[in-house]
Amino acid sequence: MTLSVLEPAAPAAEPVVTSRVSLVGRTRAGLGDALAEIGVPEKERRMRVGQLWNWIYHYGVRDFSAMTTIGKGLRAALDERFTLDLPEVTAEQISTDGTRKWLIRMASTGPRDRGAEIECVYIPEVDRGTLCVSSQVGCTLTCTFCHTGTQRLVRNLTCEEIVAQLMVARDRLGDFPGRVAPGGAFVPNDGGRFVSNIVFMGMGEPLYNFDGVRDAIDVISDNEGLSLGRRRITVSTSGVVPQIGPLGHEMGTMLAISLHAVRDELRNELVPLNKKYPIAELLEACRTYPGVSNAKRITFEYVMLKGVNDSDADARELVRLLKGIPAKINLIPFNPWPGTKYECSDWDRIERFSEIVFRAGYASPVRTPRGRDILAACGQLKSETEKLSARARLMLDQDEAAAAAAVAAE
Numbered sequence: 001m002t003l004s005v006l007e008p009a010a011p012a013a014e015p016v017v018t019s020r021v022s023l024v025g026r027t028r029a030g031l032g033d034a035l036a037e038i039g040v041p042e043k044e045r046r047m048r049v050g051q052l053w054n055w056i057y058h059y060g061v062r063d064f065s066a067m068t069t070i071g072k073g074l075r076a077a078l079d080e081r082f083t084l085d086l087p088e089v090t091a092e093q094i095s096t097d098g099t100r101k102w103l104i105r106m107a108s109t110g111p112r113d114r115g116a117e118i119e120c121v122y123i124p125e126v127d128r129g130t131l132c133v134s135s136q137v138g139c140t141l142t143c144t145f146c147h148t149g150t151q152r153l154v155r156n157l158t159c160e161e162i163v164a165q166l167m168v169a170r171d172r173l174g175d176f177p178g179r180v181a182p183g184g185a186f187v188p189n190d191g192g193r194f195v196s197n198i199v200f201m202g203m204g205e206p207l208y209n210f211d212g213v214r215d216a217i218d219v220i221s222d223n224e225g226l227s228l229g230r231r232r233i234t235v236s237t238s239g240v241v242p243q244i245g246p247l248g249h250e251m252g253t254m255l256a257i258s259l260h261a262v263r264d265e266l267r268n269e270l271v272p273l274n275k276k277y278p279i280a281e282l283l284e285a286c287r288t289y290p291g292v293s294n295a296k297r298i299t300f301e302y303v304m305l306k307g308v309n310d311s312d313a314d315a316r317e318l319v320r321l322l323k324g325i326p327a328k329i330n331l332i333p334f335n336p337w338p339g340t341k342y343e344c345s346d347w348d349r350i351e352r353f354s355e356i357v358f359r360a361g362y363a364s365p366v367r368t369p370r371g372r373d374i375l376a377a378c379g380q381l382k383s384e385t386e387k388l389s390a391r392a393r394l395m396l397d398q399d400e401a402a403a404a405a406a407v408a409a410e
Contacts, residue, residue: 022085022107023078024056024167025160027215028222038077048074050224056084057225060167060176086171087164090117098124104168106161116154120165120202122173122195129173130197133165135213136204141238143271145260145303147337156209162216166226169195198228200235201256207240207247217251230254236301241277241285248290255289256299256330257282261309262317270309279321286325297326303334304345304353315356328363 023034031049040048048070055067064070064079091103100122105115121132137154139146174180175194198220200206206213217233220226235247236256247255259279261267267274274282286298300322304310318329331354334344345353350366357364 020081020083022083022160023052024084024086025158025163025216025219027159027219028053030160034078034082038074038081040074053222053225057219057222058177058227060170060179062086062171086168087161088115089168089172092172100172102168102172104165106157106164116157116161118157118161118165118203120169122169124194128196129194130199131166131169131195132199132202133162134202134204135162135200135206135209139204140208141205141271141273143238143258143260145270145305145334145340145342147340151203153204156212157204159212159215159219162212163219163226166195166198166220166228196228196232198233199256200233205238205240206235207237207243210243210246214250217253231296234299236299238271238273239277239282240273241281244285244289248292252291254296254299255286255292256301257286259300259318260303260305262314262321266309270305283321283325286327292326294326297328299328299330301330301332303332304350305334306343306345306349308342310345310349310353312352312356315353319357319360319362322362328365329357331357331364331366333366 023031026034028049031052032045035045035048035052036042051067051069055061055069059066061067062084064075064082064084067075070078085107087107088105089102090105093101095101101119102121103117103119105117108115116137118134118137120134123130123132134157136156138151140153170176170193171179173194200213213235217230217235220228221230221233223229230252231254233251234254234256235251236258237244237247238258244255247253258271259267259282260270261274262279264274264278267279286292289298292298300318302309302318322329331350333350334342336342336344354364354366
């Protein structure tokens with residue numbers, strides 16, 4: 001497959017802001033609130049919520065008129081007040097390895113809001129299809145090896161905006177019953193789905209958007225809709241220790257820790273959050289993570305940086321630190337990005353590191369880099385967003401300047 005880029009159309013001087021809001025991404029309670037707004041009696045709402053839920057999340061319909069189990073009057077009332085619109089895909093890139101990256105613009109909330117832009121990535125594999133979703137616009141953690149960390153934090157994504165990323169992916173892939181994607185994909189006959197796993201490893205720190213992530217997981221894992229089990233959802237954190245226990249209690253997902261160093265002084269540099277929550281505190285939170293067991297191991301992510309954290313001594317110290325924690329260690333070859341000071345460890349060094357960890361009894365797979373050619377690999381999400389955003393801002397600024405000049409000339 002060759003690299004494919006869909007360039008965005010030139011933006012208008014001002015975004016179109018509709019008075020109707022989309023119901024896509026809402027929780028059951030949120031759908032109930034929508035029904036209350038249009039006067040549906042309380043005793044009827046639970047049934048109607050169930051109907052909406054099935055049509056929106058199981059079938060992925062984009063038009064109220066397709067909801068044939070709902071009366072025409074209610075469909076008309078819903079259509080007058082709400083939409084089933086998905087966020088706009090302003091650019092799509094397809095890697096030579098099949099990885100897809102979407103730049104998604106969320107709906108505008110006012111005349112001066114041009115809509116937040118985020119990236120999410122779909123990674124097809126032989127036995128699964130994994131969607132990497134974002135939880136924030138930008139990031140506040142400034143991890144020095146991560147491209148996303150060089151982008152300022154704009155805001156948290158809402159529950160609806162997080163769920164919408166999965167809805168966009170399934171829509172683009174033809175991953176709803178009876179739906180065919182532009183490329184001809186369709187839902188497998190065995191009842192499976194192309195998107196079978198979700199990882200919160202995109203833009204942002206999920207545990208700094210705890211409520212939004214929790215509510216989104218409730219929607220995604222509901223077995224009457226999108227139906228992704230919580231064991232197929234992984235939340236990755238750089239180490240927000242106070243929220244790790246609540247994550248297990250309230251969300252019950254798989255946990256991944258962005259560790260990357262075995263000494264506080266180095267991790268302070270690579271992951272500055274470590275200055276607030278050092279390694280010892282982080283690992284203690286992992287030992288007491290609700291439900292942790294050999295059947296529900298914690299994944300420790302470790303990016304391999306040449307001459308920085310990849311020595312035999314580092315590998316042995318990693319084994320010592322993780323003693324007693326049901327874990328697997330995901331070794332990540334560093335994915336370079338423009339301006340970085342780091343290099344990826346040599347392959348024989350990565351293999352030697354992996355061998356030491358494996359002989360100590362830990363699974364230590366080396367993650368195959370995916371989507372490097374479109375900057376969609378781990379730690380690379382940012383540059384296309386910023387490039388396109390800058391272009392959009394320039395064009396909008398030019399339009400505004402021209403409009404101002406025209407007014408002044410009158």
